[in-house]
Amino acid sequence: MKKSLKERLAILSDAAKYDASCASSGTVKRDSSATGGLGSTEGSGICHAYAPDGRCISLLKILLTNFCIYDCAYCINRSSSNVERARFTPEEVIWLTLEFYRRNYIEGLFLSSGIIRSSDHTMEEMVRIARELRTTHNFRGYIHLKSIPEASAHLIEEAGLYADRLSINIELPTDSGISRFAPEKRPDNIRRSMGKLRLKIEEMADPTLQTKRKKTFAPAGQSTQMIVGADGASDATILGTSARLYGSYGLKRVYYSAFSPIPDSSKNLPLIKPPLMREHRLYQADWLYRFYGFEIGEITATQAGGMLDLDLDPKLAWALGHRERFPVDINRAEKEMLLRVPGFGTKTVKGILSSRRFGRLRLDDLKRLGVSLRKVQPFITAEGWTPHRLVDRTDLRAMFEPKPEQLSLL
Amino acid sequence: MRYRFSLRGRGDLTEWRDAARAFLMAGIVPEYIEWRTMDDADGLFGFDENHLPPPHPDCEPMTVSPAFIRLAQAVLCHSDPTRFALLYRMLFRMMHGGVIHGRHLLQMATDPDVVGASRMAKSVGRDYHKMTAFVRFKELPLKEGTAGRRRFISWFEPDHFIIARVAPFFQRRFTDMDWLILTPKGSASWDGETLRTTDEPAEKPDLRDETDELWRTYYASIFNPARLKVKMMTTEMPKKYWKNLPEAELIPGLIANAEANVIEMARKAASEPLPFHHRIQEAAARAPVEPMPIAGTLAALKQEARHCTRCDIHCLATQTVFGDGPPDAKVMFVGEQPGDQEDLAGKPFVGPAGKLFNDVIGEAGIDRRSLYITNAVKHFKYEPRGKRRIHQKPNMGEVRQCRWWLTQELELVRPKLVVAMGATALFALTDMRQKLEDVRGEPIAMEEGRMLFVTVHPSYLLRIPDEGRKAEELARFREDMNRIKRLAA
Numbered sequence: 001m002k003k004s005l006k007e008r009l010a011i012l013s014d015a016a017k018y019d020a021s022c023a024s025s026g027t028v029k030r031d032s033s034a035t036g037g038l039g040s041t042e043g044s045g046i047c048h049a050y051a052p053d054g055r056c057i058s059l060l061k062i063l064l065t066n067f068c069i070y071d072c073a074y075c076i077n078r079s080s081s082n083v084e085r086a087r088f089t090p091e092e093v094i095w096l097t098l099e100f101y102r103r104n105y106i107e108g109l110f111l112s113s114g115i116i117r118s119s120d121h122t123m124e125e126m127v128r129i130a131r132e133l134r135t136t137h138n139f140r141g142y143i144h145l146k147s148i149p150e151a152s153a154h155l156i157e158e159a160g161l162y163a164d165r166l167s168i169n170i171e172l173p174t175d176s177g178i179s180r181f182a183p184e185k186r187p188d189n190i191r192r193s194m195g196k197l198r199l200k201i202e203e204m205a206d207p208t209l210q211t212k213r214k215k216t217f218a219p220a221g222q223s224t225q226m227i228v229g230a231d232g233a234s235d236a237t238i239l240g241t242s243a244r245l246y247g248s249y250g251l252k253r254v255y256y257s258a259f260s261p262i263p264d265s266s267k268n269l270p271l272i273k274p275p276l277m278r279e280h281r282l283y284q285a286d287w288l289y290r291f292y293g294f295e296i297g298e299i300t301a302t303q304a305g306g307m308l309d310l311d312l313d314p315k316l317a318w319a320l321g322h323r324e325r326f327p328v329d330i331n332r333a334e335k336e337m338l339l340r341v342p343g344f345g346t347k348t349v350k351g352i353l354s355s356r357r358f359g360r361l362r363l364d365d366l367k368r369l370g371v372s373l374r375k376v377q378p379f380i381t382a383e384g385w386t387p388h389r390l391v392d393r394t395d396l397r398a399m400f401e402p403k404p405e406q407l408s409l410l
Numbered sequence: 411m412r413y414r415f416s417l418r419g420r421g422d423l424t425e426w427r428d429a430a431r432a433f434l435m436a437g438i439v440p441e442y443i444e445w446r447t448m449d450d451a452d453g454l455f456g457f458d459e460n461h462l463p464p465p466h467p468d469c470e471p472m473t474v475s476p477a478f479i480r481l482a483q484a485v486l487c488h489s490d491p492t493r494f495a496l497l498y499r500m501l502f503r504m505m506h507g508g509v510i511h512g513r514h515l516l517q518m519a520t521d522p523d524v525v526g527a528s529r530m531a532k533s534v535g536r537d538y539h540k541m542t543a544f545v546r547f548k549e550l551p552l553k554e555g556t557a558g559r560r561r562f563i564s565w566f567e568p569d570h571f572i573i574a575r576v577a578p579f580f581q582r583r584f585t586d587m588d589w590l591i592l593t594p595k596g597s598a599s600w601d602g603e604t605l606r607t608t609d610e611p612a613e614k615p616d617l618r619d620e621t622d623e624l625w626r627t628y629y630a631s632i633f634n635p636a637r638l639k640v641k642m643m644t645t646e647m648p649k650k651y652w653k654n655l656p657e658a659e660l661i662p663g664l665i666a667n668a669e670a671n672v673i674e675m676a677r678k679a680a681s682e683p684l685p686f687h688h689r690i691q692e693a694a695a696r697a698p699v700e701p702m703p704i705a706g707t708l709a710a711l712k713q714e715a716r717h718c719t720r721c722d723i724h725c726l727a728t729q730t731v732f733g734d735g736p737p738d739a740k741v742m743f744v745g746e747q748p749g750d751q752e753d754l755a756g757k758p759f760v761g762p763a764g765k766l767f768n769d770v771i772g773e774a775g776i777d778r779r780s781l782y783i784t785n786a787v788k789h790f791k792y793e794p795r796g797k798r799r800i801h802q803k804p805n806m807g808e809v810r811q812c813r814w815w816l817t818q819e820l821e822l823v824r825p826k827l828v829v830a831m832g833a834t835a836l837f838a839l840t841d842m843r844q845k846l847e848d849v850r851g852e853p854i855a856m857e858e859g860r861m862l863f864v865t866v867h868p869s870y871l872l873r874i875p876d877e878g879r880k881a882e883e884l885a886r887f888r889e890d891m892n893r894i895k896r897l898a899a
Contacts, residue, residue, distance in 0.1 A: 006627050013631040031582035036602075040583040046543045047646065049657055051633035052665050054642025061632060069690045079690050080683035096624070102562065102587060103547045105625050138586070175725045184694075188716070188729055195728040195754035244726060247794035248753070260636045263675050274636055290796075351519035358518050365520035 008086040009096070015066040015077050016112055018262070019169075020225055020255040022047075024058045024107035024142040027164040027220035037138025039101060039108070041164070045142070046107050059110040059144060060100050064088055064125060068114030072171070072182035073269055074230045076262040077114045083263055087116075090129045097133060101141055108142030108164075109133070115148060123151035123159070130162035144220075149185070149193040156193075160200060165220035165252070168193050173241040177231035181268070194249040197222050201250070221252040228282060229275045230259040236306030239285055239296045246290070256282045281308040288315055291346060292339045311401045316342040319379060320397055326379045327387050331360050343375035375400070412442050415460055417494065419447030420596065420609035421487035421571030423479070429462060430498050434472065436463035440502050445494035472505060477516055484531035487571045496526055537570045542579055544651050545591060548619035559602060561588045565614050565654060573598050574607045581605045622656040629657040635668035636675075708737040708822045711815070715788060720811040723789040723804070728753045733784025733819050741898045742782040742825035744816065744835040746867055750799050753790035758783050763869035770868070770884075774891035776898075782823050786838035787812045809838050827853075827898050828860060832867030851890060853897055861897065865890040 024045030751761030
């Protein structure tokens with residue numbers, strides 16, 4: 001008997017939950033006031049709900065189908081798994097997207113799919129959904145399509161006309177990891193597809209000669225995801241791969257997904273609690289690389305075995321490994337060095353730079369900027385404050401380590 | 411004299427601005443004004459005593475920065491009764507505070523008043539954002555047999571007076587449907603033509619929508635029980651919002667069963683794959699492999715080089731950039747290694763250096779399509795630096811490894827003339843580590859009657875900072891190309 005729409009929604013969203021991204025940000029501003037249609041995007045994304053896993057629900061994240069001819073060990077939808085299978089028709093995906101959107105549950109659609117028949121066939125159906133949402137239904141909300149690396153160039157090009165973001169998952173940080181766990185996927189194909197996409201995005205961003213206008217093509221760029229903890233790659237390897245991906249393909253984001261046990265799991269994989277803290281530290285390091293002027297090598301160099309310290313955030317760990325660079329005088333230091341003080345974010349640094357032109361800053365001023373004094377005190381000097389060789393204390397690390405906690409069983 | 415002034419206090423800028431302007435023009439210090447709202451116990455009677463003082467004779471016209479107006483607009487939406495006094499104090503300080511406390515006040519991010527106002531504005535911003543996120547529309551079905559725009563209603567409870575501020579957002583987004591948002595602090599509606607807002611409190615309606623059931627299904631299924639992080643959820647979706655969210659009733663159950671579900675999942679060993687899987691595997695095994703080009707041809711060599719792992723650069727680069735051109739070309743150009751653009755496109759000399767190369771050979775009357783163009787090293791070596799890749803020179807080990815391909819390219823194409831562009835190409839072709847200048851510009855005999863011609867790499871020309879020298883070097887490079895044209899003839 002055919003499963004009901006509700007039953008299939010349960011299966012095909014369950015199958016999509018291992019994709020970390022749910023972002024709806026970074027695209028162009030547009031709305032429906034001129035077209036009289038439905039939907040808008042206003043720069044920053046909106047999280048319409050949060051699940052008890054603490055993750056944002058911004059998009060209707062579903063698979064077109066979870067039938068798949070690939071057999072990737074880490075994937076819940078691999079062909080050898082015995083999960084229940086289902087598929088939507090393109091019309092059903094369109095209906096769900098629009099009806100969910102009208103009730104303000106979501107910002108748009110994140111559509112992915114298992115590979116059925118061929119890459120092109122699957123991609124064609126996904127593109128059709130995006131096209132009909134945009135043209136037939138005048139939908140101006142957010143669309144993220146997970147593209148299929150082997151799909152033909154013309155399909156990717158068409159997808160970019162309707163989607164805000166396109167993504168291809170790199171899956172694992174090393175080529176050998178991909179060959180081991182995803183035997184049908186080819187790392188060089190994935191890289192080549194990302195390269196082609198970057199070229200296409202750049203080509204379309206060039207104003208044309210006739211109209212002097214940029215064409216809209218995947219305005220929120222491309223992103224990717226890496227699974228953390230399924231293979232043996234170290235954090236240094238993972239972050240090195242991210243740096244290469246950011247540099248090579250102009251990715252907007254690399255998402256890290258702590259490997260999470262899946263139903264009917266393959267025996268080759270660790271069936272443990274997902275390494276959530278490790279994932280968190282990787283995101284912090286990624287942030288330091290993109291917004292705080294750190295090189296990947298600096299972040300991982302002082303860390304044993306290339307693994308980030310789980311007890312301390314990577315910026316604090318770096319500071320403790322480079323005590324000779326501290327304390328930093330908040331009234332004189334350059335922006336680059338202020339950004340390296342543990343406990344200062346980009347906004348705090350902006351506030352400091354702007355305020356110190358009018359007078360010397362004291363600890364009270366920092367407190368008013370919302371800074372945690374306990375964290376920054378050992379690393380700075382301010383008007384009326386010198387840390388008295390606090391950075392030389394041997395128990396400095398212990399001051400920041402989390403209190404021991406009873407472990408719970410899985 | 412002391413003043414007492416009452417405002418409606420529903421987030422409207424004008425009423426406060428008019429009063430503040432009058433007080434300021436009369437030179438009234440902040441301490442002498444008591445601001446009230448109609449929600450205060452005696453505020454309702456206060457409108458009668460709203461007397462504004464006459465302007466001071468010496469007062470001059472005043473202006474404030476647009477940034478302050480934006481800040482005031484947000485702060486006035488806050489529900490804190492001290493907001494009017496705070497804004498007036500800031501205004502007064504900006505007008506009378508001298509250089510330090512004067513017009514630069516807003517840039518003093520650590521000033522207590524600026525901090526206070528920024529906090530209120532931030533809190534209003536958050537309330538606005540949460541309203542755009544957590545409003546849930548329920549459909550009101552049209553009467554049977556009638557047609558028209560679909561109608562939706564929502565009930566929401568914001569912390570601050572933000573209805574008029576947020577309403578345009580919903581208009582821009584839900585343009586093709588009629589909607590009504592009711593809140594205890596006012597309501598907003600849209601009928602396709604007019605956006606209406608009021609600040610009168612509304613009553614909570616009784617609402618139902620079948621689609622909520624599908625939404626709850628989605629919410630429960632997208633949750634991953636192995637990653638329980640309840641605190642993270644409640645920080646972003648505080649419990650005060652739950653009563654109006656259809657999905658929130660599921661939360662306690664999802665949390666309670668999470669651990670049991672994960673243990674159950676772990677307990678179940680992997681089962682045997684279904685026949686579906688075996689059919690696919692068999693089909694894949696039977697699938698025809700890509701036809702291989704005939705062995706011993708350039709096409710076969712290129713195919714083989716795609717999977718080259720002879721040195722470590724291969725997994726850093728996007729792809730092997732093999733030589734390109736007719737397999738019987740008379741002239742072969744050899745460069746150093748592909749760059750950023752070549753790496754993405756998979757073709758040699760398509761980036762900035764390639765464009766310069768094309769221009770110069772074009773001027774010399776050489777047709778690029780007649781040339782075989784390749785590189786000493788076939789993968790791009792670089793160092794990631796933020797959003798860019800910085801070219802790194804291949805080392806001698808890498809050049810030697812990659813010579814494996816270059817030698818075979820030479821044997822298959824059998825060019826009459828080989829042009830080495832740059833020192834790396836020269837080393838790859840001859841094992842010579844000579845100064846380029848010593849061998850440049852004159853043909854050198856190679857084995858099998860082949861000629862070698864040495865010149866600079868075009869990217870060298872792009873890097874010369876001095877314009878005069880650049881022009882000189884470019885002229886020499888042009889001269890070299892002319893000579894190559896004559897040698898090839």
